[in-house]
Amino acid sequence: MKPAARQAWAWFKRIAPWALAALVLSLVARQARTVDWPSVGQALQALSIAQLLAAGALALLSYGLYASFDLVGRRLTGHTLPVARTLRVAATSYAFNLNFGALVGGFGLRLRLYLRGGLSAPMVAQVIAHSMVTNWLGYLWVGGAVLLVAPPRLTGAWAQGELVLRATGVAMVALALAYLALCAASRRRELDWRGHTLALPGGRLAALQALLGGASWLLIGAIVWSLFGGRIDYHTVLGALLLAAVAGVITHVPAGLGVLEAVFVATLGARLPATEVLATVLAYRAAYYLMPLALALPAYAWSEAAERQRGGGSTVKAQPRPTNGI
Known part of the structure; x- marks a missing residue:
């Protein structure tokens, strides 16, 4: 590829996501003007206290499960940061x-908090990578x-043939199985990609990754399902x-603002009135996005204050432990 073409492609990759986001937000804003918001408010008020409490409890459980993904990275990198602190960093x-x-959050804040705990930047990158693999491995098979x-x-425009969707499902499951097979059979315990190296878990740990990642998505689905009150089947x-x-x-x-709502209305709008679907998604946002953030903000503020009191430089180096790729 010629230098000019490479520059044009690099420019396009930087601009395209923002252009797509602007297009989506403009479409969402246009659609929002057609929504009967008073009816959405009435649907929100119709949600029972039991539903809201159940959603909140499931959300906290889900965050705990997601935070455990970083323990996979802890195992594979061998860092000795305490388990409780690792979970706290991941959840925040x-x-x-x-x-x-x-x-x-996924990169900047995690890097800051882990560096403060004594991990090196390459080690933090490994922890983040293993957490992402665990999450998307679960997504693939579920x-x-x-x-x-x-x-x-x-x-409407979202419609796809059932055969296309089933073929996509086959491909997703095949990718998940390929990863498990690679981890179980590879003699090398490293995966090289574009100059980056990622430690490969053994077969048992890879299976645990699949279990944790899948359970996380299943649990998040249970949050939304509980808010629908059983009016729509779980799957x-x-x-x-x-x-x-x-x-x-x-x-x-950020936060899939408007995108989340649009997909749910497109998918479930034929089963329930759009106002009720929107009300449920807004309640899900409160339980899964805003409530944990309300807990994470003071936790992070406390961490910053404690660090200033310590002088900002009194971290203990988290030395790697030997691992055997289990």
């Missing part, structure tokens, strides 16, 4: 990640299973959630 970063984007067994029925709600997650990643809109 996840709340920031969901609400403010991956660069702020999403693939949903598309194979009960593909969502989309309407349909889960399918809508999985589609919304990918749409949010593709558009790069």
